[in-house]
Amino acid sequence: MGARFPFSAVVGHDDLRTALLLNAVHPGIGGVLVRGEKGTAKSTVVRALAALLPELDVVADCRFGCAPEVDAECPDGPHGDASAHRRPARLVELPVGATEDRVIGSLDLERALTEGVRAFQPGLLAAAHRGVLYVDEVNLLHDHLVDLLLDAAAMGRAHVEREGVSVSHAASFLLVGTMNPEEGELRPQLLDRFGLTVSVRASRDVAVRTEVVRRRLAYEADPVGFAARWQDDDADLARRIVDARARLASVVLPDAELRRIAAVCAAFEVDGMRADLVVARTAVAHAAWRGAEEVAEEDVAAAVRLALPHRRRRDPFDEPGLEEEQLEDALRQGAEHAAQDPDDDPDGPDDGPQGGSDGPDGESGGGAGESRDAPGKSTSDGRTHTPAPAFRARLLQVPGVGEGAPGRRSRARSAAGRAVRPSTVDGSGVHLIGTLQSAAPHQNARGRSGPGLVLHASDLRRAIREGREGNLVLFVVDASGSMASRQRMSAVTGAVISLLRDAYQRRDKVGVITFRGAAADLALPPTNSVDAAAARLRSLRTGGRTPLADGLLRAKKVLDTERVRDPRRRPLLVLLTDGRATASGVGGDPVDAALRAASLLVGTAAVVVDCESGFVRLGLAGRVAATLDAACLRLEELSADQVAGVVRAARAA
Template sequence: MDDLVLSLLLSSVAPDIGGVLVRGEKGTAKSTAVRALANLLPSVDVISGCRFGCDPHAPDPQCPDQPHGHEHHPRPARLVELPVGATEDRLLGSLDLDRALSSGVRAYEPGLLAAAHRGILYVDEVNLLHDHLVDVLLDAAAMGRVHIERESISITHAARFVLVGTMNPEEGELRPQLLDRFGLTVEVRASRDPDVRAEVVRRRLAFDADPEGFVKEWQEAERELAARITSAREHLGSVELSDGVLRQIAAVCAAFDVDGMRADLVVARTARAHAAWSGRGTVTSEDVRVAAMFALPHRRRRDPFDAPGMDENLLDEALRDNAPDETEPPETDPDGGPDEGPEGGPEGGPGGQDPQNGPDQGDKPGGEPGGEAADRSGGPDRAEAPGQAAPQPSVPRDAAQAKSRPQEQESSRDDELRAPAPTQDAVSATNPFKVKSFKVPGLGKGTAGRRSRALTESGRTIATMPLGSGQTRGGRSGRVHLPATLTAAAAQQHARGREPGGPVLLRSDDIRLGVREGREGNLILFCVDASGSMAAKKRMAAVKGAVLSLLLDAYQRRDRVGLITFRGQEADLALPPTGAVEAARMRLDRLPTGGRTPLSAGLRRAWAVIGNERLRDPHRRPLLVLVTDGRHTAGEDPTRIAAEFARRGVRSVVVDCERGPVRLGMAGKLAAGLGGELITLDDLRAESLAGMVRGQVSQISERRVA
């Protein structure tokens, strides 16, 4: 929790850092900590009567409430919560229908972004936020303004806020564009120390027993913390960031190969805030290290399968190698021998500290190795975690593939023909690639996503419906379509006795709702054959690479994914449907192979999972991806259960894994029974499909010339 508290405090000292993303397991008080921050923030001075919270010393020249008066007053800093299920109108603001219908006046009703101006916008479960709301947040966070062009309204107003989000990675990852907008990120997990856990429970019980008394007990400590935030804010402008430290920041960001320049800016702002918080007048390497630990981990990730975190040893090396000129480190043994002492870093900072050397390292603020911040950032745990030992996210997978290549070269056709052992060790997947896009046919009504056509709350308007027709999305009312509403009422104005220049006379049967078409996310259920016929290392590595590529596509299209494997005599639900494709990748990595092929058991388990998900979300349509060579050597004939999938209209894709000069074509028969599409591993690649299309076009052109 120390990481979480420090990151929130630094964002309070310097709001231009860009906010905080809090990732962590459930039940770790993420939301509680964020909500408690509001009581610590200094009050803001606002112009009286301004609905947009303009600063009286620097009012927004484009504020819709202009002209402003001269009166102003202080108000507490706001923490505005954006619910996951909020509508775009609630976030941006909308036409004031009451005034429009009663007085014929086009008036704007501000939304949550206006309320969050000069405060905090908090999104719990931010990874579950709908894409159309994410797009709005991206624009507002990038520009510091909100532009509304809709329903005959043209409005712009300032919206500068600290964006704070909390999420559980098990429920799905965040879009890379929004992830980069968070200045800092922090990983939170519950303490495993029994004494700490007991103290948490003790304080919670004390609060439940006497809330007022508990608040009074900690009131003085909170006042001191709020006063320190105010002092650090006042001191921030005088903190010096030297050219040497600035170059060190740039070198560290370059060493970790982060995209763009936002990381450099965030690290510089965070380092200054940490120096101000610590009461220093100059930014040091210690401040840079703390800032980098918060600002860089989420910017190193290239895809959702890259493990979060960073290599602290590489960070210390980059800090040491690019120490400011005025504090050059002493020469050290190039072999890293015992001549390299604890004073090897700048000003005795983190560059040269030995994590095992010196009992007083934990007393230094900012967190040298072995110190308090190293514990906060999970130093040893991060360094030892799989996929975190190198600066490039792809290195761990490549290294694992390099280890598997000698084994792959030893495998031959004899290995495939030889009877496999009951269980064989898991093999690493090949590199993921861009895959063909699969869609569920028809027009769905599921949760907004990026795969199949659907009626959604956002998107292009394809029709209008009268209010109460029950034909809008899910039978619920959609957004009022003002032009269609006024058009329906226009022909009746004379008969209703409207006076010239008077308000439009509307009735409930005039109101029209817009029907919008967008894209939905689907349930992608992977059913993977892990039997002995798939156990040849080259084949299973290719199969895992294909599934990994499909998982990446599912992540980008905002689908829910599930993973079923079948081998021996039964099928196993390795991963229940979830939005966390990273969890599916981890299960896939550990997938063993061997045994017989219970294809019918895999299909029956898939049928049960699809049925359960339909009960939970009737509008989310499934897409079954069956990865197999089509053989079945255990259990009943799969023909009957396959026909049931076809009869119920479940969209299915069979990825044929059979290879070699002699092929039985059993996967093709299975695809025909399912009423689905058959595709080979080689044709799964999008570039292969593009090549096929280009080839067909070339043949057509040649025939026309002939």
């Protein structure tokens, strides 16, 4: 195996390298989330970091990587006079498909079944202790696993309570997650748990791109020789990490800088107090890194740039990041507070932005999720510009039990879900109780004596597990004049935005088809990036005739393609229409053509949202729903606040 690409040889990505180094100095910062498009060397930089970390003194034969100064709570302890040895800090990579058992550890089944003792088999958290835990594509990981990782990173310990095992062990590591936003976002609650975040993108500067390619080709031609050329630079960084760690405890955080931190966080209206703590820790680490004895304004400014961008994102469709002008305004406010004597006016008013006042969050009167192209009333150019009402959407589910991608919408077989029953045929992992129950009645006949069980292959039971899956939610939206003329597009697009927010939270893949005029348009091919769908809806064009049949036929074509591309992900069709059909590209009566097209989609889980209004209603949306064998809901019934219960998306499983 060749040498890793040197950390010092990475071209650009200054913020990313700074964030990683500061976490190496102060693991209490809480890790780094690296956001960026594919091919931007995210993984390369992270893997190179591990080589910079100091070597560790480790107790021999300790599975938890304890230092010689004994951890009294180590499950492998007490270590007593056990010998120690030195080894490099580990880089442990967590695969996307990892199960909870693999991450936190589990009961050692071999010893439990053969020796009759309860023993713990450590997981990846134990292996990463005192090193780096790297999660590529962290946005595709099960949410409960991300929660578990972040809890361990914050507390420095992992606690396991399962299958009769109760274990607590040290798990102090530098957590680094990378993700491509095009494949979907992390929930804001999980984003906030990462200490720092950095967005990376490929440089558009020709000279920089040329140097990137030159160094990469040189590394591929001779990895060992290339690493040797950068050995001194990497060694210097490694020494600086050791020195900064030693200096960290003595760095002073003056009250003036603490007030600056609080003022900046208040100006950006971040939720909770985690941001203030992370900025403070990062500023202290930055001061230690540059060799200072106390935190200064430059340390706070550097910390704010890394710790606040992802914490401003309150809505799934808010753009992450900080505008430079907003940051300067916030730092200016922070400077005023830093210079203020706290005893002058301890009960004075908050200087942060209030109500509709101008501030770092944007223009006066702006709200989370709003934009100049928010969906709503049609204008002369056919686009929508009036803010659309949004609400908490009720749960739409695909019936039956699937086997699709991890998510939070419909029932599914899942290797990481809860065990619902034992099976002799299939399943994931051993169903311990089922196996014991199968073997217990035969122990006398098998001549058992002493502890442990006498097991035969026929006793083995596997666990059938159930969890939740994400689905492909395909929105088919009527954008014709019959919708816009009644000023209903604001309500319709508001409903779709609400459903998209729900899809974001449930880890769905989404697509959007609109139909108007003479044909249907695939406004957004199926994607994991639901904010891209929201952006398309905010510039939705309306008007013209109603080619309902074309919209349904386009939906069938898209679903057929997706079944080949991603066969395990079950689709949910959401049709928003008033049922009217005034045009058809397939000939014949438009209504009959629409019903024939609907019949081709029978068997696909579907929901028809009836957008018809007025005293006289034709009920055509209900006819389409009956043909689809789908539930038919009124537009107002999509709100979970008004309707109780769960909607089954289709009557047929």
